[in-house]
Amino acid sequence: METVTTPTPRDRFGHRAWWVAGAALLAVVVAGAFSTVPGLLTGPLHGEFGWSRGTIGLAASVNMILYGLTAPFAAALMDRFGMRRVVVVALLAIASGAGLTTVMATAWQFTLYWGLLVGLGTGSMATAFGATVAQRWFVRRRGLVTGLIASGSVFGQMVFLPALSWTVDHHGWRPSLVSLVLAACATAPLMWLVLRDHPADVGLAAYGAGRKAERPAPTEGAGRRAVSVLLASARTGPFWLTAGAFAICGASTNGIMWTHFTPAAHDHGMPATTASSLLAAIGVFNVIGTVASGWATDRSDPRRLLAAFFALRGLLLMCLPLLMSATVEPSMSAFVVAFGLLDLATVPPVIALCREFYGDDGAIVFGWVGAAHQIGAALAAYGGGAARDAFGTYAPVWMSLGALCAAAALLSLLVRRSPGRTVGRPVSRTMPGSPAEKAGRAG
Known part of the structure; x- marks a missing residue:
């Protein structure tokens, strides 16, 4: 039920929604720093323990799968217990997993500590978290947020990766993980102080809203709701088309680039520190590309944006084997800029599609679509390492992923909008048979 309220005094530092978004951004930055660590650890772990690249890639794959599968349940848990509690617990789980990794002795421990604990923690702050913040706190600028x-x-990779790479080269891999543990522990209390679950908690309307909505009652049965939303959305074509395209997105970004780009560049004689710096540079342009994509998503058809992003990414990946060398040539610099602009640019259009088709359940649906993204990433992380062991080169992997990106572009264009729906203006709508729709009928 919505009630008309008199305007509340503006905080002299801006609407509280932007502070909440800033806190969410900080948590995601810290969690993002953990995603490229397996790429930095591949060489040191192979040298110290004698583990194969496939074995190390298995732990990274488990991490990515859990990252994806956790997201929809985390979105539902945020409805039940609030964003603050979920994010703080997630940061502590990440810190625990990374800390225990420094004292591991066997491969299964690496899979347990890094794959399970860090995967669960980072998955709780996946892009579904950002979708939840945007949906609760913003009416205007949702795509941008x-x-x-x-x-x-x-951006977390960009900030931490060069320093982590330097630390691994000069002091070993364990001190680099300890630095991440400290960062996660320092961020947790800040989240408790700044994050708020809903604008009504502080007597405000969402940014851009003319009316203040009452705080919704906590949703019981978070796990049951996440599963029921999945079952309902799985009966619709847009879910499978979007999930399929996003699985390819995960394979062609997180799965291969953040896990295998550094060792692939090292195969061509490039120092690991230099390769890690290139990944960090990709992160710089990634920020620009993702923000620009959010701006464009507020104004354009997200299907066409997705198709263009995938087609261009596929061309870049097919060209990558020709660009690898021991030094950074201008062609590689151009690749870094272009790939960075396209890397996460797919996220805002996919979130917009989930919100358009599934309304109030959109964040949870996007969590499940994100799970497909991480399954694709996990397959690429494991398959890339296995292919390198089998063929002695990553070239077939880059070519195969480029072809898959072309398929993802076609899948994106097949997603159909509802008749009369205005693209780029998200309308809260519940899906027939979804928990939110049933609640509306009951009311």
């Missing part, structure tokens, strides 16, 4: 928060994961 989702783009900003989504860019945080790669």
